Amino acid sequence: MLKGVERLVDLIGERQSAMTAPYSQGVKEAIRVGDIAALSHSDGHFAAAGRDGQTVRLARTLGMPLRYFVAKMFHGPFLIASDRIDTIFEWCQSEKIGWQFDPLYTRMVPAHYLVEIDQIGCPDPAPRYCRFFNPPIASGPADIDALGASYIEGAKASLGRWLRAVPVGEPIALAFSGGVDSTSVWLLARHVMETLGRDPNLIRAFTLDLGGGKDAVQAETIARELGLADCWEPVRASAFQVDLEEAIAVIEDYHPLDVECAAVALCLLGRIRERYPSLRYLLDGDGGDENLKDYPLEDSDLTLSSVLRNPLLYQEGWGVDAIKHSLTYSGGLSRAYVRTYAPAQKYGFEAFSPYTDRSAMAAALAIPFESLTNGDVERLYALKSEMVRAGVLCVTGIDMPTPPKRRFQDGAGGDINGAGGESYRQWRVSKAWCRQVFLRQWSERLREAWDPQADRFSGNDLSRPFPAAL
Numbered sequence: 001m002l003k004g005v006e007r008l009v010d011l012i013g014e015r016q017s018a019m020t021a022p023y024s025q026g027v028k029e030a031i032r033v034g035d036i037a038a039l040s041h042s043d044g045h046f047a048a049a050g051r052d053g054q055t056v057r058l059a060r061t062l063g064m065p066l067r068y069f070v071a072k073m074f075h076g077p078f079l080i081a082s083d084r085i086d087t088i089f090e091w092c093q094s095e096k097i098g099w100q101f102d103p104l105y106t107r108m109v110p111a112h113y114l115v116e117i118d119q120i121g122c123p124d125p126a127p128r129y130c131r132f133f134n135p136p137i138a139s140g141p142a143d144i145d146a147l148g149a150s151y152i153e154g155a156k157a158s159l160g161r162w163l164r165a166v167p168v169g170e171p172i173a174l175a176f177s178g179g180v181d182s183t184s185v186w187l188l189a190r191h192v193m194e195t196l197g198r199d200p201n202l203i204r205a206f207t208l209d210l211g212g213g214k215d216a217v218q219a220e221t222i223a224r225e226l227g228l229a230d231c232w233e234p235v236r237a238s239a240f241q242v243d244l245e246e247a248i249a250v251i252e253d254y255h256p257l258d259v260e261c262a263a264v265a266l267c268l269l270g271r272i273r274e275r276y277p278s279l280r281y282l283l284d285g286d287g288g289d290e291n292l293k294d295y296p297l298e299d300s301d302l303t304l305s306s307v308l309r310n311p312l313l314y315q316e317g318w319g320v321d322a323i324k325h326s327l328t329y330s331g332g333l334s335r336a337y338v339r340t341y342a343p344a345q346k347y348g349f350e351a352f353s354p355y356t357d358r359s360a361m362a363a364a365l366a367i368p369f370e371s372l373t374n375g376d377v378e379r380l381y382a383l384k385s386e387m388v389r390a391g392v393l394c395v396t397g398i399d400m401p402t403p404p405k406r407r408f409q410d411g412a413g414g415d416i417n418g419a420g421g422e423s424y425r426q427w428r429v430s431k432a433w434c435r436q437v438f439l440r441q442w443s444e445r446l447r448e449a450w451d452p453q454a455d456r457f458s459g460n461d462l463s464r465p466f467p468a469a470l
Helices: 027-033 036-041 085-094 144-165 180-195 214-225 244-251 256-275 304-308 332-336 338-346 358-365 369-373 377-396 431-449
Strands: 008-010 015-017 045-052 055-060 067-073 076-082 113-118 128-131 172-175 203-209 232-236 281-283 350-352
Touching: 008 045, 027 036, 027 045, 027 055, 055 076, 067 085, 076 085, 085 431, 144 180, 144 358, 144 377, 172 180, 172 256, 180 203, 180 281, 180 377, 203 214, 203 256, 214 232, 232 256, 244 256, 244 338, 244 431, 256 332, 256 338, 256 431, 304 369, 304 377, 332 338, 338 350, 369 377
Parallel strands: 008 076, 172 203, 172 281, 203 232, 281 350
Antiparallel strands: 015 045, 045 055, 055 113, 067 076, 113 128
């Protein structure tokens, strides 16, 4: 390995959102030198990479994906960092080392960890992981009103930081299903806008309707109940416009529920972009289900015990040391948030959900779920509506309606066969099919790179110029 060669190709730079000035100014340097204390005390979202001698460090929060790939150039490892797999591949192709690339060899930095990788040659050493988010678990009182107020205050704090960074007078879109999470975000965002002396009507809610969708009916009902019908807009589209294969390419993943969610999001955001070409800012309620453990256990191999005794299971998966942890994809919402991030990025939106922020997440982790549920699954399912409603009432003074839970892709209605109003289960797809599409898409992209006759550089070639990105 040649000494003094810069071996970090940083294609993401420093990304951050909803951070206050003292933290935002020093987060990249904290990552570079491995300052866990500084990262622990920071707020908002960030993703960045830095190099300190032979060690590269990377870190991210839940709302900003970060990936890396280790290639071999100039007698040693080169680490390429980006938010997307295809961006890493395109850089490798530009340097004629695409033949080294495989999408399954890329790695996702798990949310809330500082990852350290020593660049010392072959074989590549395993990365080291150090947590920087360690909130108290189940430390709150067994009081729904108090817990709800704390949770919503956390969400309000993060919304305040994000909205202050939005230029005065800029309109803001809200992906709105009329469910608990999106309704609470709408009310909270309006409340924060008023406290900032801004017009709350700049926030406009949009609901996708693929034909007979329950969300559209529910959303209109909620908007009228709240007196906000003038700030709500249905977005009607054909179910034929929901493109699952496009969604797989956009999110670069093959988990079926995330593919379906992303496909519906792409349909919604594409229509909004057509109507409002200059609209930039986007709010949603992603993360609310994960924080308050509001997923049907019958749809998975999870048990009540596994959910309650692994506090960050829905946010981070089983954890970096678990056998089920995917190095390529991380776990939980740490993996799945790409379903929100990537569609928004494709259509030029800056997306944010207060429920993915650590301030709201820490308040949720303080909830003593085991004592509140006492082993009753139905009680767990009821907690979210009760807690969010109580919190919104405490913080804003508004008694918000709480309709039954429904997945985004379910409530949009329609199906790919055109039978309007049918459940999304009519067009649900298997993980096997999604993975096959993912591998086929990459097989087509890699055909040229993997061609033995293609122009390529060896990792041992010292005569070539250094990469332009360095």
